Amino acid sequence: MAVNIRQLFPLQQARVRRSQLARYLSLDGGRYLIAAAVILSLMSLISLGQTGRLATQGYELAQMQAERTQLLRQRSALQLQLSEAASLLKIDQHASTLGLRPMTPDQAHYVTVVSPDSREQATGDRQQSAAPQP
């Protein structure tokens, strides 16, 4: 009769396997290679991330410059409209269509207004002249 004489000690065998686990991790010189690769990868990722951000910001900057150019164009166009509207010829024509006409010279009335400063000075002069002379 054939019997399996292999002894089964699950816990013991598991303990043995666990103790032997470190063997798989003892990389000797390889661990340094892996560590270097990991560090290099991290550095590359950081650099790539920065570069990507910079490129994105550069693109956004270019977009903003294009927007600025567009706004400057609009500004020039508005300035042109304003200048055309402020032209005396246009104002003259517009006033005529509204039924207005230029003032005739005989309609001008000139009024002399004495400013407060000159009035005070004149008053001061009069008082001085009215004061008894030594």
Added chain:
Amino acid sequence: MAIRTAKTNQPITIRRWRMNAVLLAAVLAIGGVCFRLGNLQIIQHDSLSKQARGEINQQIQIAPRRGTIRDRAGNVLALDVDRESLFVVPQQIDQQNAPRLALMLASLLGRPAPEILSALQDQTKYWVPLKRWLDPEIARQIQKLAGDEPGLRLMYEPRRVYPQGNLGAHTIGAVNFENVGISGVEGYYDDVLKGVTGTITAEVDAQQNPIWIAPQQSVPASNGADLELTIDPLVQHVIETELKAAVEKHSASSGTVIVLDPRTGAIRGMASYPTFDPNRYNDYKPEMYNVNPAIGKVYEPGSTFKIVTISAGLQTHSFTIETQVDDEGVIARYDTTLGNFDQNGHGMITPGDVLKFSSNVGALQFNEMTGPDKFYQIVHDYGFGKPTGVDLAGEESGIVHDTKEPDWSPITLDTNAYGQSIAVTPLQLVRMAAAVGNGGKLMRPYILQKRCRGDICETTQPHQDGQPISPEVAATMRKMLVVSANHYTDQDGTASTFMMPGYQVAAKTGTSSIPENGGYSSDVIGSVVGLAPADTPRYAILVKIDRPQDDIWGVLTALPVYEAIIEQLLRYERIAPDPSLVGPGQVAGVAFRNGQ
């Protein structure tokens, strides 16, 4: 009893040669990669880098913005606006669709359809301009077409626009299609207005945007300086309106009006008619937009030059205001008869009477007292015979035949006395009048008030070019010119009326003959030069009307223009009239119009 043990597994064996073969293949592949890498990165490094730089690195030019031109009140006279221009890449046009496209574009662009079709089908060219500087509305409609047709390209280009149209056109000038100033202020100050082109040398992406992570060199663009002119918008509007009305009313060939500030030489207004629209200068003949008649055309000043004659004699003490000569209407000189415009004499006349009656006979006799050396010295001191130095392109010098000229003869002194045989520009003449109004100081005329680049501005300082006459002689001349002005209104001989009631204004008229084919034409030039107000002049004004068809003297054409202008300018300056200077039947501030 037999003990059965578990059958042990047989070890798997791999034949060594297969492993070696795989390893070899891997080594060869990696070796090949390394070799290629080494070849590209090390051996061909220089040539490939150069090639890459050539493709990726580009130098992009940054166009500067041309400076804006404004008048004294800040109104824009000239500015750059970006307008879209239409170009076509024929290789990218769907040729089956080309005829239909040409018809659609023809109606939008205002060009014949066959012409457009020929451009669309011209495969020998890569980039063909169809129309530059489209109206924004038309550009919007073409944008819709361009969406379906990749061969149509719209690009922004700067376009010089003059929003005031033909106002001050000769003074402002124009730029050509390459944005280079060709006349006027645009031409004279082209270097200042155009700015400096900048560049960016950098790696660019497919849209020609610089890639910021790569190193780049940039030289920023420097926009052109903004200019502010001395032109007053209301003065310019008034003189242009009055000039145009007079030229059209009298069927004259042309005319010029200049208004100067005598105290500084600043040009407040400069108008010529006919004029042009600088927005479409190429619709006119070159002599229209290339020549400013106010500085670029000369003429014989006629009797307005008597101001020089009399002031020269007084300045050099050759005679006094009480000296008299006999005006018989005609006089014989050097086998020639010279006479007054109407051949009428005025008896014994003083220098003031010469101006009042505009006596040629009196003027030449007083000039003979002065003598050629002193006379021509004063003529040159007044700046005649050389450019005034105004900052405008295309100024002429005028022609003065003095004693140094080989063809000078004594009769030239006589004819020069009343403004013949001598050629001046309108600006030279009005500058002379301005000197009389400024205590004898001859100021250099200028058009640029201020130039600004960013926040840094530079203001033009008035420059005195000389002192041809003393303040006393200038004051005497002004008094005589006031009498001369009022004489035009003196219809009853009582000398109780005023050219401009309420004000003292100075004026002298002139009728010039036009040299033609060795002689003189039957047409004339009528002109008036004067100062308003006469005592402390704010304006020196010249009005010149060329070849009026219904006025043989020209004066009756020019004088009402002068009066209309000073009427409006005195009101603009808020100068109140003096009631003691109003004659019977006159209204203060209302000019007496000849013929009314």
